[in-house]
Amino acid sequence: MLPGTAPPAEREIALRGGEITDGVVRVGGTVRRPVGPSAPAIHALLRHLPSAGFDRAPRFLGLDERGREILTFIPGEAATRPLPAHAVGDDSLVALARLLRRFHDASAGFPAEAYSWGPGSNDDLPPEVVGHCDVTPDNVVFRGGLPYALIDFDLARPTTRLFDVVTTLRHWAPVADPVDRDPLQRGLDVGARLRLFCDEYGVPRRDRRRLLDLARLRFDRSYANMRLRAVTDGGAWARMWAQGAGERIRRARAWLDAHEDEIQARLR
Numbered sequence: 001m002l003p004g005t006a007p008p009a010e011r012e013i014a015l016r017g018g019e020i021t022d023g024v025v026r027v028g029g030t031v032r033r034p035v036g037p038s039a040p041a042i043h044a045l046l047r048h049l050p051s052a053g054f055d056r057a058p059r060f061l062g063l064d065e066r067g068r069e070i071l072t073f074i075p076g077e078a079a080t081r082p083l084p085a086h087a088v089g090d091d092s093l094v095a096l097a098r099l100l101r102r103f104h105d106a107s108a109g110f111p112a113e114a115y116s117w118g119p120g121s122n123d124d125l126p127p128e129v130v131g132h133c134d135v136t137p138d139n140v141v142f143r144g145g146l147p148y149a150l151i152d153f154d155l156a157r158p159t160t161r162l163f164d165v166v167t168t169l170r171h172w173a174p175v176a177d178p179v180d181r182d183p184l185q186r187g188l189d190v191g192a193r194l195r196l197f198c199d200e201y202g203v204p205r206r207d208r209r210r211l212l213d214l215a216r217l218r219f220d221r222s223y224a225n226m227r228l229r230a231v232t233d234g235g236a237w238a239r240m241w242a243q244g245a246g247e248r249i250r251r252a253r254a255w256l257d258a259h260e261d262e263i264q265a266r267l268r
């Protein structure tokens with residue numbers, strides 16, 4: 001660099017993945033994201049995780065001059081739709097179950113009650129952990145074809161382990177009507193995948209017994225919550241609702257009811 005010249009401003013590269021957060025960019029080895037109301041809680045959680053032995057989430061490095069959060073960029077690939085074969089395979093499901101278990105074991109020791117968290121549907125039982133509550137394929141970074149890290153903690157909140165398991169399985173088993181599944185997910189044996197995930201996570205028997213009831217409760221509450229946010233928050237929530245998010249939840253719930261017996265048989 002010539003004496004007296006300023007270093008070039010680092011280039012901002014737009015990152016596209018999910019649907020909610022506009023303005024997510026990569027700057028060198030960092031990601032910059034606009035912050036929401038529960039940012040203090042999420043930042044404290046991200047600071048806690050490495051000290052609890054969980055290094056599979058971005059590190060929080062502070063706020064930049066524009067008030068955006070600065071997170072470490074985790075090399076790898078988030079899965080985008082249409083999902084590739086490795087993202088829908090059993091090996092990925094196994095790795096994801098172990099990753100979620102490690103995350104929960106680390107978040108269980110976080111003093112969540114000291115913070116204020118965002119809204120969202122939830123379990124009725126007392127919280128056991130801080131759940132991610134949005135483990136979709138585009139919020140997981142893959143390495144070598146397997147889930148490696150969790151990103152995008154915007155919806156994290158205190159909940160039960162089982163609630164976060166159910167939320168994750170909604171997308172990954174997936175608990176969805178075949179017409180709404182990604183092409184490579186259509187032929188999957190959902191009951192067998194629920195079982196595999198529960199085995200790898202270590203979901204105890206008493207929780208397996210209430211898994212489908214909790215999935216139904218979550219569908220009903222998510223439906224009401226999304227409908228409300230489409231009106232109160234507008235933006236991407238309104239767009240998702242207009243594009244049929246509510247109908248997809250209804251179809252998933254009906255599909256679950258129609259296949260309850262065979263799924264229960266697999267889970268037992």
Ligand SMILES: Nc1ncnc2c1ncn2[C@@H]1O[C@H](COP(=O)(O)OP(=O)(O)OP(=O)(O)O)[C@@H](O)[C@H]1O
Binds near residue numbers: 016019
């Ligand atoms: N820390 C990170 N490391 C690596 N990649 C990241 C990181 N943060 C974001 N990305 C990439 O950017 C994409 C979008 O980021 P993010 O998930 O944070 O926002 P979003 O998807 O727009 O929000 P939402 O999921 O709430 O709709 C991700 O799917 C991923 O590909």
Ligand SMILES: [Mg+2]
Binds near residue numbers: 017
């Ligand atoms: Mg995302």
